[in-house]
């Protein structure tokens with residue numbers, strides 16, 4: 001079976017994707033800042049500053065998947081952190097580009113994460129892949145720079161696919177895990193008036209989309225990686241309450257307070273980004289979890 005090299009494979013999405021690929025008999029390797037060949041998925045090393053990749057990893061690879069990047073929500077957006085968020089994505093992509101260009105890998109496709117942050121704060125507008133990026137804020141700016149580097153990979157001629165990933169739902173990390181926390185104290189918190197759209201996707205569907213991009217050669221270019229039913233922030237909190245089946249009081253965290261405490265990072269939770277899944281559906285992709293409540297219930301039941 002083909003070998004898949006996943007950069008950033010140790011992260012939330014990479015862990016789930018690695019397991020799914022192995023279940024389907026693919027040979028999975030990771031590319032990580034830390035070498036560990038005896039890990040469950042052998043991890044070869046790369047060093048973005050030194051522009052190095054252990055070339056044995058690339059030489060045996062049929063498909064490259066890039067999920068690497070400094071976490072966007074884990075630390076305050078200081079100028080240094082913003083630089084790291086952008087450079088970890090852009091420089092990793094450009095490093096792959098140089099190895100692909102020099103034909104140091106037989107890889108047949110390069111498949112990358114991107115993010116719906118590309119679109120920025122757009123109210124109720126249903127956003128499609130051809131729509132322009134948002135004009136304001138760090139998120140669109142960083143994703144535009146990221147996609148420019150992805151375009152540079154495509155220019156080498158390798159089949160290149162990128163998913164503008166929405167809010168990946170999982171109980172093991174990310175936004176849903178944080179939204180579930182207050183329910184332990186019988187409280188559900190929404191932000192501002194809760195009317196902003198969040199474009200979510202069940203982690204299994206996102207992992208399955210990457211597998212489709214490997215297996216279906218028709219995939220090329222950008223696709224939104226979101227479920228077909230974006231929901232408002234308040235609806236997601238209400239659905240969490242229903243899925244948990246426990247009493248909870250819903251309260252609002254005022255937007256001005258979030259801005260005061262989080263600064264620019266509040267964009268991540270206050271921006272409204274309603275994204276269409278039409279293009280990926282037109283490729284024949286079937287969502288296992290097109291609706292929000294069953295998605296949350298499934299994640300809670302399976303502790304995924």
Ligand SMILES: NC(=O)c1ccc[n+]([C@@H]2O[C@H](COP(=O)([O-])OP(=O)(O)OC[C@H]3O[C@@H](n4cnc5c(N)ncnc54)[C@H](OP(=O)(O)O)[C@@H]3O)[C@@H](O)[C@H]2O)c1
Nearest residue numbers: 008010011012013032033067068069070088113115165168
């Ligand atoms: N999860 C979401 O809701 C979501 C939404 C939109 C887009 N995305 C994008 O999808 C990708 C995967 O998401 P995820 O949630 O799985 O991310 P994650 O859990 O944060 O994992 C990303 C991986 O990137 C590597 N990494 C971290 N900092 C790095 C740095 N400074 N330089 C190079 N590599 C670094 C790490 O691997 P090693 O420690 O092994 O090096 C880490 O495991 C990311 O690019 C993310 O921006 C995710």
